Amino acid sequence: MRILIAEDHPDNREMLTRRLERRGYEVRCAENGAEAVDMAKESLPDLILMDISMPVMSGIEATKMLRQTPDTSAVKIVALTAHAMESARRECMEAGCDDFATKPVDFAGLIALIEKHAPVANRNV
Structure with missing residues (x-):
């Protein structure tokens, strides 16, 4: 399974990449x-793990663009944010x-979300 991590913090990128690759995922x-x-x-x-607060273009804006592009409109996107409020969740879901x-990140919980959205052929990597 191919996962794109969109994250501006280098330590978060490195930690997620290392842990996901150890589980057999292909990560960019x-x-x-x-x-x-x-x-x-x-x-x-x-699947895309999309940080919501990033420079240049926010995760919300990026998600909206991806949803409007035919080739990427169906790619699964999991929002990652430090904002745990219901309003943040609603904004992410409304963006697509x-x-x-x-x-x-609760890594076990994140793996469960990834598996939930994994294409059937890629489950239980």
Whole structure:
């Protein structure tokens, strides 16, 4: 399963990449929303872990753009944010995210979300 991590914080990118690769996932990383949109269009990942607060273009803006592009409109997107309020969750879901996880990341919970949205052929990696 191919996962794109869109995260501006280098430590978070490194931690998520290392832990997901150890579980057998193929991981690519983007440092901001604009880069995430470009990389998603190029590589067509199965799932995107989308930080909501990023420079250049927010995760909300990037999600909206991906949903408007035919090639990426069906890619699963899990929002990652430190904002645990219901209003943040609602904003992410209205933008087109498929699910929502808060930071700091509960890795077991994140894996459960990834598996929930994994294409059938890629489950239980």
